[in-house]
Amino acid sequence: QRKSEEVLFQLNGRCIYLVGMMGSGKSTVGKILAEVLGYSFFDSDKLVEQAVGMPSVAQIFKVHSEAFFRDNESSVLRDLSSMRRLVVATGGGAVIRPVNWKNMKKGLSVWLDVPLEALARRIAKVGTASRPLLDQPSGDPYTMAFSKLSMLAEQRGDAYANADVRVSLEEIASKLGHDDVSKLTPIDIALESLHKIESFVVEDTAVADSQTESQSQRMHTL
Ligand SMILES: Nc1ncnc2c1ncn2[C@@H]1O[C@H](COP(=O)(O)OP(=O)(O)OP(=O)(O)O)[C@@H](O)[C@H]1O
Numbered sequence: 598q599r600k601s602e603e604v605l606f607q608l609n610g611r612c613i614y615l616v617g618m619m620g621s622g623k624s625t626v627g628k629i630l631a632e633v634l635g636y637s638f639f640d641s642d643k644l645v646e647q648a649v650g651m652p653s654v655a656q657i658f659k660v661h662s663e664a665f666f667r668d669n670e671s672s673v674l675r676d677l678s679s680m681r682r683l684v685v686a687t688g689g690g691a692v693i694r695p696v697n698w699k700n701m702k703k704g705l706s707v708w709l710d711v712p713l714e715a716l717a718r719r720i721a722k723v724g725t726a727s728r729p730l731l732d733q734p735s736g737d738p739y740t741m742a743f744s745k746l747s748m749l750a751e752q753r754g755d756a757y758a759n760a761d762v763r764v765s766l767e768e769i770a771s772k773l774g775h776d777d778v779s780k781l782t783p784i785d786i787a788l789e790s791l792h793k794i795e796s797f798v799v800e801d802t803a804v805a806d807s808q809t810e811s812q813s814q815r816m817h818t819l
């Protein structure tokens with residue numbers, strides 16, 4: 598809470614977009630960030646479900662198509678980008694479209710970087726029915742989730758790295774002296790996110806100030 602008060606001032610109402618693979622904790626960490634910052638929380642997958650009038654992303658994929666879902670996801674992100682004081686958990690695949698980045702760059706983006714093994718463990722625990730790109734009728738849930746996530750990660754290359762801030766669970770675990778990222782709580786991750794957001798915003802403001810300063814010096818010379 599204390600950390601969030603310092604960050605809040607620097608943010609000046611800018612929205613926060615959480616990006617990351619399925620299961621990386623965008624919804625879980627996003628809700629904590631929204632609560633401590635006094636921001637509203639939105640899950641873009643849920644907003645797409647509402648916009649389309651269907652109860653699940655899985656059904657949208659099945660009845661329509663992935664492309665239809667992606668178009669609606671882009672519209673939702675465009676609409677959110679004109680608002681302020683929001684924490685948005687984006688869909689795991691939102692990073693593949695440049696137009697989504699154009700909109701997310703109006704706020705501040707945070708990549709939750711979680712090792713694939715940890716993602717597969719989390720997803721195997723809750724099942725894949727709500728995640729159509731991972732859903733598999735048979736096979737060991739961990740192995741199936743791991744192999745599909747690896748394929749997606751490879752296809753997406755460094756799309757997640759476009760984010761302004763990277764929150765690496767491996768880095769936090771090593772800082773806190775844990776040998777495994779599964780020891781980290783959502784609060785540990787939210788706190789590190791606030792630290793990283795603060796560093797980014799302070800630096801960003803300093804760059805903007807120095808640009809304004811040199812511009813006004815040039816005007817003065819003219
Ligand atoms: N730090 C954590 N430690 C252990 N489990 C976690 C942690 N954070 C989230 N989880 C669990 O992992 C699962 C995925 O988390 P969450 O739904 O927040 O991810 P997500 O990034 O929003 O996923 P999706 O892109 O599929 O919506 C949930 O069951 C959640 O309870």
Ligand SMILES: O=C(O)C1=C[C@@H](O)[C@@H](O)[C@H](O)C1
Nearest residue numbers: 619642654688689690728729
């Ligand atoms: O990584 C992805 O492509 C997806 C992630 C989910 O959040 C949903 O947006 C959907 O299941 C697709």
Ligand SMILES: [Mg+2]
Nearest residue numbers: 623624640686
């Ligand atoms: Mg989510």
